[in-house]
Amino acid sequence: MFTGIVEELGEVTAVENLGDASRFRLRGPVVTDGAKHGDSIAVNGVCLTVVDFADGEFTADVMAETLNRSSLGALRTGSRVNLERPMAVGGRLGGHIVQGHVDGTGTVVAREVSEHWEIVKVSLPPELSRYVVEKGSITVDGVSLTVVEAGPDYFTISLIPTTLALTTLGLKGPGDPVNLEVDVIAKYVERLLGPGSQALDGPGAGGAGQDLGAAPEERAR
Numbered sequence: 001m002f003t004g005i006v007e008e009l010g011e012v013t014a015v016e017n018l019g020d021a022s023r024f025r026l027r028g029p030v031v032t033d034g035a036k037h038g039d040s041i042a043v044n045g046v047c048l049t050v051v052d053f054a055d056g057e058f059t060a061d062v063m064a065e066t067l068n069r070s071s072l073g074a075l076r077t078g079s080r081v082n083l084e085r086p087m088a089v090g091g092r093l094g095g096h097i098v099q100g101h102v103d104g105t106g107t108v109v110a111r112e113v114s115e116h117w118e119i120v121k122v123s124l125p126p127e128l129s130r131y132v133v134e135k136g137s138i139t140v141d142g143v144s145l146t147v148v149e150a151g152p153d154y155f156t157i158s159l160i161p162t163t164l165a166l167t168t169l170g171l172k173g174p175g176d177p178v179n180l181e182v183d184v185i186a187k188y189v190e191r192l193l194g195p196g197s198q199a200l201d202g203p204g205a206g207g208a209g210q211d212l213g214a215a216p217e218e219r220a221r
Contacts, residue, residue, distance in 0.1 A: 001087050002042050004095035004137075004144020006167045007031055010043075010083040012075050013057060020064045024048075024075065028083045029056035040100070042084040044168065045142030045179045046070050047100025070102040071141075071177040082142040082167050095144025096137040102179045104128055106140075108172045109154060118159045119148065120169070122178060126153060130190075131182035139181040143167050 007030050014025035024043070031041050032053050039050045041058065048060035067073040075081065087093065104125045112119040122140065124132060132138055132150045139145070143163065149156040164170035172178065 002047070002084050002095075002098040002100050002142070003087050003093055004045075004084070004098040004139045004142060006082040006084050006143055008083045009166055009168065010081045012077055012079040012081060015075060015077055018061075022062045022067060022073070023051075023059060024062060024072075025057055025059050026081060026083070027057045031083045031085050032056055032058050040086050042082075042086075042098070042100045042142050044070070044072065044075075044081050045098070045100060045139050045181055046072055046102055066102075069104070070179045071105050072179075074177060080168050080171060084142055096139075097184060098139050098142070098144060098181060099184055100142075101181060103131075103182050104180050105177050106180050108174050108176045108178060110174055116161060118164060119156055120159060120172075121154055121156045122180075124151070124154050124180070128180065128182055129153065131186045136186075137183055139179075141168055141172075141178045143169060 008028050010026050010028035010031070012024060013027050016023040026043065028041070035041075035050055035053050035058060037050060037052070040047050041050060041060070042048070043060070046066060048062065050058045051061055052059040062072055104127070106122045106124055109121040109123050129150070129152055132147055132155050134147055134150045136147050136150070137144060138147055138155065138157075140157065145157045147155050148158050159169055
């Protein structure tokens with residue numbers, strides 16, 4: 001579990017192509033402090049497992065599924081990346097609930113530069129648009145952000161100087177891909193209220209066990 005509050009701007013130091021997978025070596029002295037084999041670290045919003053680590057760097061194996069669903073396949077030696085360790089139990093939830101499970105990729109469409117902030121427009125896959133709402137949360141390359149405008153195939157975000165300076169979003173230009181993770185709560189709500197969903201029996205549920213997706217006359221039986 002992550003919060004989308006990036007801890008460190010890291011760097012890819014090596015990429016090994018393994019055919020249907022890749023092995024990345026990444027530099028991140030902050031996120032590797034106290035790291036252990038098997039720990040999780042989010043890289044541009046993608047939850048990866050630490051295979052090896054030494055001298056402020058760590059290695060992670062990335063399978064084909066992850067390469068196909070995220071922008072990690074475009075990383076090269078020297079690429080900058082956003083790094084975050086999992087949230088500690090009892091810690092402050094500074095952003096929102098982030099799993100590190102990328103739902104799709106978008107593309108930076110345009111940037112509107114102001115003196116103290118920037119508005120960035122990002123393309124949005126149509127299948128994800130229903131989960132994105134104005135003033136809601138979305139994760140872009142692992143950064144927890146608030147949606148300014150939610151369009152049918154795009155959204156905009158407002159970036160403060162801190163975000164621009166401490167994450168890769170300050171480096172992204174039109175045409176650059178970004179990883180997107182929508183709010184998991186929205187996906188669960190959709191699933192629970194969809195056709196065929198059932199209310200759970202138990203305390204507070206009234207013991208109904210009704211099929212919420214059934215016709216009114218069927219639920220009344």
